[in-house]
Amino acid sequence: MExxxxxxxxxxxxxxxxxxxxxxxxxxxxxxxxxxxEYPQEFVDALAEAGWLSVLIPxxxxxxxxxxxxxxxxxxxxxxxxxxxxxxxxxxYTMGTVLRHGSEEQKQRLLPRIxxxxxxxxxxxxxxxxxxxxxxxxxxxAARDGDEYVVxxxxxxxxxxxxxxxxxxxxxxxxxxxxEKKTDGLSVLLVDLREAGDSIKFRQIRTMTSHETNxxxxxxxxxxxxxxxxxxxxxxxxxxxxxxxxxxxxxxxVLGDGFWFVDRASAxxxxxxxxxxxxxxxxGVQFPLAQAYAQLHAASLVRWQAAALFDSGKQPGFxxxxxxxxxxxxxxxxxxxxMDTFGxxxxxxxxxxxxxxxxxRLPLIAPVNNNLILAYIGHQVLGMPKSY
Ligand SMILES: Cc1cc2nc3c(=O)[nH]c(=O)nc-3n(C[C@H](O)[C@H](O)[C@H](O)COP(=O)(O)OP(=O)(O)OC[C@H]3O[C@@H](n4cnc5c(N)ncnc54)[C@H](O)[C@@H]3O)c2cc1C
Numbered sequence: 001m002e003x004x005x006x007x008x009x010x011x012x013x014x015x016x017x018x019x020x021x022x023x024x025x026x027x028x029x030x031x032x033x034x035x036x037x038e039y040p041q042e043f044v045d046a047l048a049e050a051g052w053l054s055v056l057i058p059x060x061x062x063x064x065x066x067x068x069x070x071x072x073x074x075x076x077x078x079x080x081x082x083x084x085x086x087x088x089x090x091x092x093y094t095m096g097t098v099l100r101h102g103s104e105e106q107k108q109r110l111l112p113r114i115x116x117x118x119x120x121x122x123x124x125x126x127x128x129x130x131x132x133x134x135x136x137x138x139x140x141x142a143a144r145d146g147d148e149y150v151v152x153x154x155x156x157x158x159x160x161x162x163x164x165x166x167x168x169x170x171x172x173x174x175x176x177x178x179x180e181k182k183t184d185g186l187s188v189l190l191v192d193l194r195e196a197g198d199s200i201k202f203r204q205i206r207t208m209t210s211h212e213t214n215x216x217x218x219x220x221x222x223x224x225x226x227x228x229x230x231x232x233x234x235x236x237x238x239x240x241x242x243x244x245x246x247x248x249x250x251x252x253x254v255l256g257d258g259f260w261f262v263d264r265a266s267a268x269x270x271x272x273x274x275x276x277x278x279x280x281x282x283x284g285v286q287f288p289l290a291q292a293y294a295q296l297h298a299a300s301l302v303r304w305q306a307a308a309l310f311d312s313g314k315q316p317g318f319x320x321x322x323x324x325x326x327x328x329x330x331x332x333x334x335x336x337x338x339m340d341t342f343g344x345x346x347x348x349x350x351x352x353x354x355x356x357x358x359x360x361r362l363p364l365i366a367p368v369n370n371n372l373i374l375a376y377i378g379h380q381v382l383g384m385p386k387s388y
Contacts, residue, residue, distance in 0.1 A: 006304050007073070014070055015077050021050055022081035027352050030083055034210045034355050039163055044088045047078075053091045054115040056245075057099070061111035068245055069307040072252035079256025080263070082352060084359065086211060089253065090122045090160060093245045094168055097188060101230040101238040106190070110166075122164035123193070125155040125216060126239065133372050134388065136182040136236070140171040140218060142189060149173075149189060149228070151221040157366070159213040161202055167191045169223075170239055173232050188235040190227040209359045244310060246367055247320035251303045251327035254363045257356060258296040258331030264353065265289055265338035279341070288337035295333055299326035318381050321373045328363035328370060335360040 007015065025043050033040045047053050052074050057063020064070075071092055075085040095114050098106055098121075113119045131137035140153025151171060161167065167190075174185030193200065201217040230238050266289055269280030279285045306319035335357045339346040346353045364370050379386045 006301075011070065011073050015073050017050075018052060018074050018077035019081055021046060021052075022078055022083055025081075025083055027082050031349065031352065031355060035349070037206065037210050037212075039160075039210075039212050040084075040087050041163075043083065044091075044163070047088055048091070048117040053088055053117070056092055057095060057111050057115045061099075061107060062115035063111065067307070067311040068248055069304065069311060071249055072303060072307050075249055075253040076256040076259075079253040080259050081256075082260055082356075084210075085249075085253040085256070086359075087160065087163070088122075089249055090124055091120060093242060093249055094121050094124050096242045096245055097168055097229055097238050098190070100241060101188075105226075106229070110190075119165040120163060121166045121168070122160035123158055123167035125158045125161075125167055125169045127157045128154060129156045129215070133369060135170070135239075136186070137176060138170065138172060138186070139176075140169070141175070142171045142173050142187060142223065144173070144225070145222075147225050149223045149225060151189070151191075151218045151223060153218050155216040155218075157205070157213050158202075158216050159211065161193070161214045161216065162204070162212060165193055167193055168229075170235055183236040185233050186235040186239075187232050188229040188238050189223045190229060191221065191223055192227070196221050196223075209355075209362060211362070241315065243368075244306070244315055244317060244320040247324040248303060248306045248310065250363060250367060251299065251306075251320075251323040254324070254327040254331045254360075255296055255300050255303065257360055258292065258299075258327065258334040260356065261331070261334035261338040261353070261360070262289055262293045262296065265334075265341040269341050285341055288333070288340065292330060292334035292337045295326070295330035299323060299330045302326055318377065321368075321376055324363070324368070325370050325373045331360050332364060 051064055055064040055066035055071050055074060059065035075089060078085040095111060098110055114121055126135060128138045128140060130139065140151065140155060142149035142151045153171065169189045169191050170186055171189060172185055173187040176182060179185040199219050199221045202214045204214050207213060266280065269285050269289065270278055272279045302319060303323040306316045306323045309316035309319055338353050339357055342351060342353050345351045349355065375387055378384045
């Protein structure tokens with residue numbers, strides 16, 4: 001019944017192929033990973049082998065040469081199937097920093113091996129315990145020692161660290177106190193985690209969703225200068241340029257969840273009979289689902305606009321951030337409407353609503369908190385004074 005007006009026939013084919021792959025990973029598979037807080041390795045392998053994780057790598061480096069819109073379709077389809085793109089999504093876009101700002105030597109060295117799934121670039125270390133959303137306050141420091149940097153410090157919430165061969169690390173090469181502009185003096189290093197070995201210690205953080213994330217401690221980690229991306233001290237700009245893609249792709253998987261809630265809840269509301277009629281006949285049940293569905297479509301259009309702008313070479317900061325804001329809110333509305341529709345069964349693990357409900361809370365907080373998006377729109381777009 002649903003319209004595909006915004007998708008080309010090729011994109012409809014991508015959506016259907018991903019949905020077919022996901023059919024091999026049914027609800028029970030995700031329920032079990034969730035219960036055991038296990039990483040869905042088989043699913044991530046299947047996605048990589050089918051080439052879906054390298055869609056954004058240009059063909060000349062062995063990737064699919066697709067657009068951000070194509071990648072959005074893939075992630076939305078995964079989450080709409082009841083699964084989760086989160087364990088794999090960074091493999092799609094983290095390489096964008098290397099692609100856009102790395103040297104030709106670095107691209108030749110890394111991208112074909114990421115595309116062929118020989119190496120995984122799944123980890124992205126920005127957030128620190130004492131800096132939080134205020135990224136320029138990070139303190140992890142890379143001191144130059146000949147042809148190497150020696151890194152000391154800590155990171156928190158570094159996801160997929162245990163399932164990655166390399167990590168993109170944002171660190172200071174000039175201290176906050178010594179720069180004129182607080183966004184200066186930050187650099188991006190590509191850390192080979194196998195070489196780093198025990199010089200990076202980690203502690204896994206148990207969370208309410210099956211989201212492998214860690215606190216990291218760096219003790220004299222040696223990184224060759226040849227693994228620095230772009231110029232020293234300009235790393236903040238490089239990281240920011242990748243964030244618009246991250247926002248668009250996160251919005252897409254979040255929308256997949258939102259549509260999943262509406263799909264499941266409307267099906268249940270058509271079938272569940274109480275007081276002699278389907279509960280979906282009651283407007284108290286029907287309207288919140290209809291409302292959430294309309295909100296999801298509105299957020300989806302902003303997401304398509306952001307993707308189209310990015311794919312045409314622009315940096316759509318407002319659109320990408322708005323897509324993540326609106327998608328997370330629409331999906332949270334859908335999650336609550338589904339919870340209400342299922343009544344008591346909503347909290348029973350075997351119906352999967354409670355698992356997805358927990359997952360649907362996170363996008364309001366991460367990868368960027370919605371407050372910070374509103375602050376960005378408030379001061380960058382509307383010209384009001386900054387709160388920080
Ligand atoms: C499961 C998970 C996975 C993650 N994965 C990664 C990862 O792989 N790599 C990585 O680098 N990071 C990761 N993060 C970190 C994530 O990006 C941060 O949690 C997020 O940016 C918010 O930072 P914080 O938790 O330190 O909150 P804080 O910055 O401490 O903020 C706390 C609250 O105060 C609000 N607040 C603070 N300042 C303002 C202000 N000026 N105006 C209005 N409100 C304000 C915030 O919006 C928030 O509600 C992950 C986080 C989670 C939970």
